[in-house]
Amino acid sequence: MIKLLLNDRKLKILEAIITDYIENAEPIGSRTIAKKYNLGISPATIRNEMSDLEELGLIEQPHTSAGRIPSDKGYRLYVDNMMRSRELTGEETEFLKNAISFNVGQIDYIMQQTARALAMLTNYTTVITEPTSKKTVLKKIQLVSLDEQSVVAVIITEDKTVKNTVIRSTDVPEGDRLTKINARINSVITGVELEAIDKDNVARLLTDFPENRAFVTEVLKVAFKTVKSSENLRLYTSGAKNLLGFPEFSDIEKAKGIFRALDEKDLLITVLGDDNDSRDSVKIQIGDENNMEELKNCSIVKANYKVGNSSFGRIGIIGPTRMNYSQTVSVLSSIIRRINHIMA
Structure with a gap:
């Protein structure tokens, strides 16, 4: 572990470089570190330590005349071993x-x-x-009529996710019949994982509304696809x-x-x-x-x-x-x- 190669002085210098760069976004040199961070060592000593840190890949020099900035490797050491926990203000x-x-x-x-x-x-x-969730549970589907050939399906899951999709069909039911179909669909899918919905119940549902079979099939298909598809x-x-x-x-x-x-x-x-x-x-x-x-x-x-x-x-x-x-x-x-x- 690279931290074992660093003495306390090197760690303090590295922390000073990272802290300063996070705050100011400017490369920092040994003289500035000596003046600003009161480490009790001379700029020359700091320069020597910075040279070692650079050889270890923890800091780098962006320009020939500039100071040093942290490398990704330096940030990783800081995050894993030096960063102090902080409470919210x-x-x-x-x-x-x-x-x-x-x-x-x-x-x-x-x-x-x-x-x-x-x-x-x-x-x-x-x-x-x-x-x-890998185990999606439907809470309910609310069908809202738009016109003679389309409805909006509001699909709500137990984890409070809400998704809306428009369903188009040539046999969209009207008024009370839409309400009845909606209630019957919910009786089959409510509180049940998608993978566990009883196929026999779905078959009976289709049998109960033969004249709207295509519509009911499309509602179920869209509901399952909407909930499960990663594209959504x-x-x-x-x-x-x-x-x-x-x-x-x-x-x-x-x-x-x-x-x-x-x-x-x-x-x-x-x-x-x-x-x-x-x-x-x-x-x-x-x-x-x-x-x-x-x-x-x-x-x-x-x-x-x-x-x-x-x-x-x-x-x-x-x-x-x-x-x-x-x-x-x-x-x-x-x-x-x-x-x-x-x-x-």
């Missing part, structure tokens, strides 16, 4: 309390509010996936423009690459990880640890949240590699705990 706690309304029944609204609040509080970009997994983002405020992304081509990555829904879902991982611990990917080429100048702090007993979603916060890791982890951990508690 009273102001941060109050902000999150006021910004996110958990008394609203729809997951969709809660996730939008959460993404917006995290982006505002951290000044980074937030990406959230809706909760999904919603992704909530907020604060993408925040990244433009960081000098690292003043290069237009680099910024374009990041914005392209934020448009790649499937890749972002992969980056955030397994949606059925029950662990809610915070994970950090730094720079080159990211698989997406466009995000190799970024760090991603991510964790899973839980809704009910079997549904999981993911939250990721994307920022520059010099992000304030301590604050970001603290804010994300607080949000995860709150969601898990409210949505239990």
